[in-house]
Amino acid sequence: MLNLLKSLSRTQKRNILIAIDTGLIPAALLFAFSLNLSTQTAWDSFVTYLPVLPYMLVVAVALSLWLCISTSTLNDYDTGSIGRTGVFSCLLAMTSTLLTAAANMPLPLSTQITFGISFFVFSIMSRAILLQVVLALYRKGTDRCRVLIYGAGTTGMQLVSALRSHEQIEPVAFVDDNQALQGVSVLRLPVYSPVRIAEIVAEGRIDRVLLAIPSQSHPKQMQIARRLQKMGLEVQTLPSFSQLIGEEALVDKLTPVNARNFLGRDEVMTPQDGGGEAYVGRRVLISGAGGSIGSELSRQVLEYHPKKIVLYELSELALYQIHQELTQLAEGSDIEIVPLLGSVTDARQVRRVLADHEIEVVLHAAAYKHVPLVEYNPLAGLANNALGTQTLVTEAAEAGVERFMLISSDKAVRPTNMMGASKRLAELVVQDIANRVAAPKGLKFSIVRFGNVLGSSGSVVPLFQEQLRRGGPLTVTHRDVSRFFMTVQEAVNLVLRAGSMAKGGEVFVLDMGKPVKIEQLARQVIESAGFTVRDVHNPDGDIEIEFTGLRPGEKMTEELTLSGTQVGTGHKKIFFTNEEGLSEIEVASAMRSLRHALAASDEAAARATVKRWVEGYSAPKETAGENREFIAPVS
Template sequence: MYPLAQKHQSGAFSGTSSDTDSLRARLLALPRLHKRILQVTADTVLIWFSLWLAFYLRLDDLAAADPLNSHAWLFLLAPLLSVPLLARMGLYRAVLRHMGLPAVGAVIKGVILSAALLALAVWLHGPADTPIPRSVIFIHAVLSLILIGGLRLTMRQYFQTAGVHVRRRSAANAHNATRVAIYGAGTAGSQLLAALQGDRNRRVVAFLDDNPDLHERTVGGLPVHDPEDINRLIETLDIEEVLLAMPTTARSRRRAIIDRLAVLPVAVRTVPGIRDLASGKVRVNEIREIDLGDLLGRDPVQPDQELLERCIRGQTVMVTGAGGSIGAELCRQILACAPHTLVLFEQCEYNLYNIQSDLEERVRNDGLSVRIVPILNSVRDEHRLFDVMSAWNVDTVYHAAAYKHVPMVECNVAEGILNNVFGTLHCAQAALRAGVPNFVLISTDKAVRPTNTMGCTKRLAELILQALAFEERPVPYGVSDADSLPARTRFTMVRFGNVLGSSGSVVPRFRRQIQAGGPVTVTHPEITRYFMTIPEAALLVIQAGSMGAGGDVFVLDMGEPVRISALAEKMILLSGLSVCSPANPDGDIAIEYVGLRPGEKLYEELLIGANVSQTAHPRIMRASERRLAWEDLKTVLADLECAIADDNYPRIRSIFLEVVDGYRPECEVVDWIHLHHATGYAGETH
């Protein structure tokens, strides 16, 4: 038993404490009408007492202050004036244990107004033989403010402090309650404490705060400690979980705090960010796992509003792959920039339904006048793409539709090419034919010196847009006459790495594995990846898409690469568990290394060459890379199409080797159909 728990069980919650708790419970259980009658009665008594005391202090004579003498009428009139005015000000509607500044204001206004009316009554009808000194009314007003307001502040503190004691005692008896420290003793911390009062699963025992002025003080009846004492507090208070209540703190500072807490035997969770709290989407008591964006430690750069809105505000915008992780976030950010129409192009019915429902709810809640158009189709259907772009006069296309899962595409080569390469080709050609002014391709760092099919397909997609952008008058592949095409489309590519929390990313998989008790599977001890949060990536994509002159390849600043094994270890530690390893064989969760999957590389890159220049945005760079002429690329695409039709996968690989700079395949062809045709092997899935 810990010393604090012994103290709570022995003296602090025995005898008088139980009587106090019983009285508090009875008061709280009273009907609202009875509570108001008690308040009115108490206020009447306090008004009489303050008036009597005002006479006594002014005249220094008990006989003169006697309400039964010639001033009895004043003692009757005072509460008849004050109580209705206090009620009119809303004082009796306020809940005492949650009383705030509005209730204090009601007391001040009610007392001042009633004192003014009382002074007027004395001036008009006061007895001439026993005049009432004017200062009596002033003293009475001051005393009434102190007594009536003080009573409510005292009762609020009584209920809140008693509530803290009740929570402590009940938690001391509830062996399964998690003992919690709140990091951050500001407004969010105190609100979180209040929100957790009725939580039987968590018991808040202390606050931590970096502000030395708060150390050794109390918030809500709990002490505020220096975070440097966290190791001692974990031992003495048996803390099992730390809740971060710092929604306005910079990410760099949050990362430093999380790094300090990650090595301790406690789970670390957080409350929502200030934007979510301010928008009303969530409440402070909605405790979450640590935002992995905090682990990156990068504070997002304030977006350039002019760049954000240049290709969106008042225009028709189309997003392909609108139901995917990046596509859906692009749609949300685009909606915030007030387009006229937002066209959602998606081949997965369920994903399309989800993003449409989400966006339409936002339109209703925010009172927007944006038209949402959901189109269920594939980017491999150029005729439908052209019909959609023409029918709605699309101004900007954000092409996010792609197969992105490296091992999946490696085993399904033809589908990856048809979707990523020819899907991009069809989108670009439809945009040319429909006269779409702006076309933005969402690319990936895996397009740089790829070791896999997915990376090759994304680099070919970039080459298609570069070729179309720099050709004097491009004749689209499969189109014989370009003379009737509208004005040139401005093609732009934006390349970045992994996004935290996207479908297929390691973060949700690690979370599931930790919740299941492990092991956490990592492909290789040294594998690293660049990471960015989905909202930051979407905002930068929109801004980069507005900057290009045509044919630009923009690269987002992804910060420092993250070692995946270190990320897995940190996620285990932040869950309050330990890593099972040779140095710690009794740990909770093991990390198992399962080997690189087909097409996977240890390190990702963002640039093919060193020719890169800065832009006006600090997180966006412009890359200058080798490109192919459109006529040459059309020949490559024709060869690639024939190879797919013939299931000639070695030929497909040879085309990649000829065209894609730096392509270094690190495994044999593992496409399922190729393996079946070559060996009769039907394949097994594991």
């Protein structure tokens, strides 16, 4: 039966509704006659009416098509459709009055009014019954996803109302922190306490939990989601009620578009059952803790139960946000979370922090990473990325820090932009300190290098989604430009594993899979939002992709190694590469020249220093002073 229902075309479904409406006309007439006359007289009056009935049916079909009564789907039969049915019923009553008068068989006006009201009621009832029959067939013929709604407020109730008529999702119950709601029924669904979730999931065969608590803070929602995910549940979050427009929009927003959906391969997430000895019970400092990489490092290090996490961050807002989140996540544990405002370029402060907190592990993620911005502000980029790294790694070695891991970038390999060059200088400094100072002391200083992080601040997916919200176009620099991509969770997971297996002096490289074309990524973002791409092949599409041209310092493709060789480690996704660095004298000369250039605010001298000491560096054809046009990033 379900297969037959699915095979019906729109025209066939329309014809069925027309047939039902025409069949209701004689039923409504007979009902009207029976209310106004005796049973025998009612039947006689109906027989007398029969010559007029064919004309009534023809007019009814015409009116139904004109008013679009039969073209409205059962799911969309709303207030507007009911209003059109009322107009239809009035017109039918007027038509009946005119036809009976023309046929010289006038009926009482009360009978005609009763006929119109009866048809209106019968028509609405028929559609309500038909909708329930169709839904019952779908429910019986398909496996429905049973969901638990976390939050019995306005958003939760609106969600349940939307899901009542959904073919594949069945709301089972609510859970809510509000004790006043617990134990009562909302929209015929029971409301339970969150402490009973495990019991409800087992008894109700729950497949998924929908978080309908937009008023809660993001850290609180994350905390709830993590707890539910640890129970093996799939968790999805809804936006605020004010963002939901109509039933269809509400159901569509059940599945948020996450950056990892655009990865194009399986995400590599190693279970945290190995490598934790490098962080368990240790005092860990994370520089740049409020950034995309730094904040995820903080979250994942927290799961290894260190003794202390020092969050070192220059941005007050970013530090506040990650500190609030980690404090909630660490609630109930003895892990100490210390938020410190400061810059890695301040040697005296770095020295004091390392000593006061007896730091044993440093994860260095503080950096300016936005390619165009660093290209336009080369002195600031070099000061933070290169000299800041020199300050931190030198002080860490002097303080006897056991492990130091520099988070680097694929843009450091034969860089064509100042951001990549500054990161390569940072690598050279760490290599020098690792081999010359750290290794003799038994300290393990190393580098990990990987490509673009999906969903990080300033990266391409959030940019595309913002451009999509504005109606497009989505800007791509070149049709053939491609990049390596990882999710932030995947990258950080592998960074921590690499840090745990470091012996000292290595340049670790993460397996990024195959490079992804940015144009294809833009198409995925457009199509995942339910739109179509407007191009020469589809001029009537929704969103256009605009090619803006490569920016100064931007490559068509990125590389992960200078030598082109990768040596395997104990992990299939982590390799290390043998790359020659600079001597102690060369590193000292490079850093001294760089400091002189920064002190004199001399961009030309800074670029000359970079060109001399960074292997493969080629300056862009247009410098920051020659071209100030800003185009959104691909990295």
